[in-house]
Amino acid sequence: MLTLFAFAYISSVWLIGGSNVCGAAMGGREDPKSDCVLTNCEKLSNDIGKAECCGNQVCTGAELCCGGQAFNPEEGTCCEVDNGHNKTAVTKGLSQKVSSCCGLKAYNKLNDICCESNIAAKPGPNAKCCGKVAFDKHTHLCCGPHNNKTFLQKDSSGHVCCGHKQYNPKTECCHEMNGSLEPMQINSSSCVQNQKPSSLLICKETTFCICGSKRSSSCDKNQPKSQCCCTPERYEGVLTVYDPSAHICCDGCVTGRKPWKDQCFGQTSYCLAQSGVLCRKGTLYKYRDDGEVCSAGGTHPSPEQHYCGRELYLPEEDICCHGQRHANNGNSHCCGGEAYNISDPKKKCCAARLYNLTGQSGEKYYNCCGSLLQNIESVCCSSEFNEVLYSKKSGFGCCGHQYFNASLWSCCAGRLSPAKNQNKSINESKLLSINNLNESDLCNKMQIGTVDSVSLNSIVFRDVLEIHGRNATMTHLALPHILKTPDCCSFPKLTPGKIYFFDGKNVFADFIHDSVLQSLYFIFSKCYGP
Numbered sequence: 081m082l083t084l085f086a087f088a089y090i091s092s093v094w095l096i097g098g099s100n101v102c103g104a105a106m107g108g109r110e111d112p113k114s115d116c117v118l119t120n121c122e123k124l125s126n127d128i129g130k131a132e133c134c135g136n137q138v139c140t141g142a143e144l145c146c147g148g149q150a151f152n153p154e155e156g157t158c159c160e161v162d163n164g165h166n167k168t169a170v171t172k173g174l175s176q177k178v179s180s181c182c183g184l185k186a187y188n189k190l191n192d193i194c195c196e197s198n199i200a201a202k203p204g205p206n207a208k209c210c211g212k213v214a215f216d217k218h219t220h221l222c223c224g225p226h227n228n229k230t231f232l233q234k235d236s237s238g239h240v241c242c243g244h245k246q247y248n249p250k251t252e253c254c255h256e257m258n259g260s261l262e263p264m265q266i267n268s269s270s271c272v273q274n275q276k277p278s279s280l281l282i283c284k285e286t287t288f289c290i291c292g293s294k295r296s297s298s299c300d301k302n303q304p305k306s307q308c309c310c311t312p313e314r315y316e317g318v319l320t321v322y323d324p325s326a327h328i329c330c331d332g333c334v335t336g337r338k339p340w341k342d343q344c345f346g347q348t349s350y351c352l353a354q355s356g357v358l359c360r361k362g363t364l365y366k367y368r369d370d371g372e373v374c375s376a377g378g379t380h381p382s383p384e385q386h387y388c389g390r391e392l393y394l395p396e397e398d399i400c401c402h403g404q405r406h407a408n409n410g411n412s413h414c415c416g417g418e419a420y421n422i423s424d425p426k427k428k429c430c431a432a433r434l435y436n437l438t439g440q441s442g443e444k445y446y447n448c449c450g451s452l453l454q455n456i457e458s459v460c461c462s463s464e465f466n467e468v469l470y471s472k473k474s475g476f477g478c479c480g481h482q483y484f485n486a487s488l489w490s491c492c493a494g495r496l497s498p499a500k501n502q503n504k505s506i507n508e509s510k511l512l513s514i515n516n517l518n519e520s521d522l523c524n525k526m527q528i529g530t531v532d533s534v535s536l537n538s539i540v541f542r543d544v545l546e547i548h549g550r551n552a553t554m555t556h557l558a559l560p561h562i563l564k565t566p567d568c569c570s571f572p573k574l575t576p577g578k579i580y581f582f583d584g585k586n587v588f589a590d591f592i593h594d595s596v597l598q599s600l601y602f603i604f605s606k607c608y609g610p
């Protein structure tokens with residue numbers, strides 16, 4: 081029983097690894113049993129952090145392979161076209177987390193549309209393709225059979241297609257006559273038996289869905305992964321754009337398919353991102369449930385020995401960072417496989433990637449966005465599930481981790497809905513990271529608590545502790561603790577029952593640590609010093 085369980089557990093780890101380590105193809109679509117996991121792991125155990133995973137190229141950190149080209153999926157997208165001879169291309173500047181492929185080019189489905197291999201800006205939130213042309217289905221129609229479409233301006237909002245023409249279903253019917261379709265007066269004899277079923281469920285394979293309230297509640301419910309099923313009715317109320325392979329839409333609400341954090345968060349290579357993973361004889365192991373100590377070479381260590389990866393190490397003199405041993409000469413914190421001095425203002429650790437801030441421009445502006453460093457030309461949009469770096473565009477704003485064109489969408493509390501008034505200022509909503517707070521904000525007074533409930537203009541927290549980072553103390557606050565949110569739209573979407581940091585104005589999450597204990601350790605290490 082135990083063995084069986086352990087085996088199942090290892091297999092599932094292996095599967096997750098397969099989708100993250102050195103994927104031969106792209107996120108979620110590749111063969112999970114890629115041999116790459118094993119060979120990569122063997123190499124990692126020799127030289128952790130670097131592995132030959134892409135032809136002859138050496139991949140570092142979280143890089144993946146695209147054809148023969150190594151790339152970082154946070155900075156680019158790999159597109160593949162199977163047209164007899166395999167072709168691949170990397171589109172730079174668009175994270176694979178929010179992109180889709182249009183032929184060999186990647187694009188963001190939220191703001192752009194792919195029409196027969198052409199990428200066009202969406203003319204409206206519900207844009208569709210008419211051949212190579214993108215159109216707004218509220219103002220235009222694309223009528224006719226598959227290969228011979230006619231592009232029409234709608235005579236009224238109620239008009240729909242009838243063959244190459246349009247008709248108003250309230251006053252006309254669409255009548256088939258001698259193999260072609262013609263609009264006819266509704267009181268004409270031809271129209272009498274013309275009735276069609278109204279609420280069909282349309283299912284299609286997609287990487288992008290819209291979750292709305294009530295009327296579209298059947299959207300995606302109980303559907304297999306990557307299927308978006310909707311009634312062909314118009315959406316109403318507040319809409320959320322989501323990725324059906326990661327989330328599920330139930331009664332108008334989007335929730336994670338797998339609520340645990342690492343599923344949504346860890347985008348980096350499995351071997352590097354997870355502590356406690358050992359590579360032995362080409363197999364991935366996590367800390368095992370059966371109590372066996374998994375160590376290098378298959379030999380059991382003696383009672384006082386500790387291993388760091390394959391090497392012995394002395395915990396009093398060394399520090400072990402994800403299988404790499406370093407001398408602990410003041411660099412007592414790990415960032416991925418490297419050790420660093422957390423008080424050194426010239427070092428920044430972004431999701432297991434260590435940056436040297438010396439010699440770079442824009443000195444004062446060093447925010448992390450996932451494992452990337454944000455600069456003046458980029459924007460970081462973040463939600464509880466993801467942090468995504470985008471190239472800055474005017475007229476765009478963040479809504480959770482999505483970067484939206486404000487002519488198309490408006491954002492309230494992390495939810496997108498079709499834009500109503502295109503003239504107002506752009507409202508953004510994103511979840512900030514405590515890792516990007518400067519010392520004066522992080523170290524003075526910070527609260528942490530569990531969200532109990534959220535209303536339009538306040539958030540109720542429980543289990544609230546006030547953290548004084550500077551003197552490394554905490555006090556508990558009396559309940560109820562209420563945070564006023566006069567502009568609720570600009571607040572991120574918060575999940576009741578989850579723990580957040582907050583000050584008088586903003587709510588923060590910790591994207592880089594796995595537990596509250598680690599977060600507190602980070603704050604005290606950073607703030608409390610002799």
Ligand SMILES: *[C@@H]1O[C@H](CO)[C@@H](O)[C@H](O)[C@H]1NC(C)=O
Pocket residue numbers: 164165166
């Ligand atoms: C294209 O790649 C697939 C696997 O990714 C392979 O099975 C197929 O043989 C390749 N086709 C050509 C023409 O190389």
Ligand SMILES: *[C@@H]1O[C@H](CO)[C@@H](O)[C@H](O)[C@H]1NC(C)=O
Pocket residue numbers: 191201202203204473475485486487488
């Ligand atoms: C934003 O959307 C509007 C409306 O469709 C479009 O005209 C504009 O080109 C888009 N902006 C960008 C930068 O794509």
Ligand SMILES: *[C@@H]1O[C@H](CO)[C@@H](O)[C@H](O)[C@H]1NC(C)=O
Pocket residue numbers: 228230244
């Ligand atoms: C396309 O439709 C038009 C009518 O709008 C027709 O005259 C033409 O023959 C059609 N072409 C093809 C290739 O079917």
Ligand SMILES: *[C@@H]1O[C@H](CO)[C@@H](O)[C@H](O)[C@H]1NC(C)=O
Pocket residue numbers: 257258
């Ligand atoms: C349809 O075809 C029938 C016989 O083939 C013919 O009598 C009738 O006139 C045709 N109607 C139209 C509108 O062309």
Ligand SMILES: *[C@@H]1O[C@H](CO)[C@@H](O)[C@H](O)[C@H]1NC(C)=O
Pocket residue numbers: 265267268
């Ligand atoms: C159909 O109704 C319209 C007005 O709704 C009327 O003008 C027309 O004469 C009617 N035609 C027939 C065949 O009844």
Ligand SMILES: *[C@@H]1O[C@H](CO)[C@@H](O)[C@H](O)[C@H]1NC(C)=O
Pocket residue numbers: 409410411421422423424425
């Ligand atoms: C860590 O960095 C801080 C700031 O640069 C420095 O004052 C401190 O001496 C360093 N600690 C060690 C042990 O090197």
Ligand SMILES: *[C@@H]1O[C@H](CO)[C@@H](O)[C@H](O)[C@H]1NC(C)=O
Pocket residue numbers: 436438
């Ligand atoms: C970072 O800077 C230190 C000196 O401050 C240097 O020794 C080290 O090699 C640099 N690391 C990288 C990756 O540039």
Ligand SMILES: *[C@@H]1O[C@H](CO)[C@@H](O)[C@H](O)[C@H]1NC(C)=O
Pocket residue numbers: 503
């Ligand atoms: C919208 O903004 C434009 C300029 O950005 C201005 O000319 C126009 O009057 C505004 N319309 C409304 C209704 O405020």
Ligand SMILES: *[C@@H]1O[C@H](CO)[C@@H](O)[C@H](O)[C@H]1NC(C)=O
Pocket residue numbers: 490491501504505506507567568569570
């Ligand atoms: C922005 O938010 C304010 C208040 O939260 C709201 O009144 C305004 O309509 C919003 N603007 C847009 C474009 O959504």
Ligand SMILES: *[C@@H]1O[C@H](CO)[C@@H](O)[C@H](O)[C@H]1NC(C)=O
Pocket residue numbers: 518519520521
């Ligand atoms: C810290 O950041 C806040 C804004 O988040 C800014 O107002 C403040 O001046 C910064 N303090 C320092 C010391 O950089």
Ligand SMILES: *[C@@H]1O[C@H](CO)[C@@H](O)[C@H](O)[C@H]1NC(C)=O
Pocket residue numbers: 524525548550551553
């Ligand atoms: C810790 O610092 C806060 C202000 O940051 C102060 O109010 C509090 O009294 C200090 N506590 C101790 C024990 O020094």
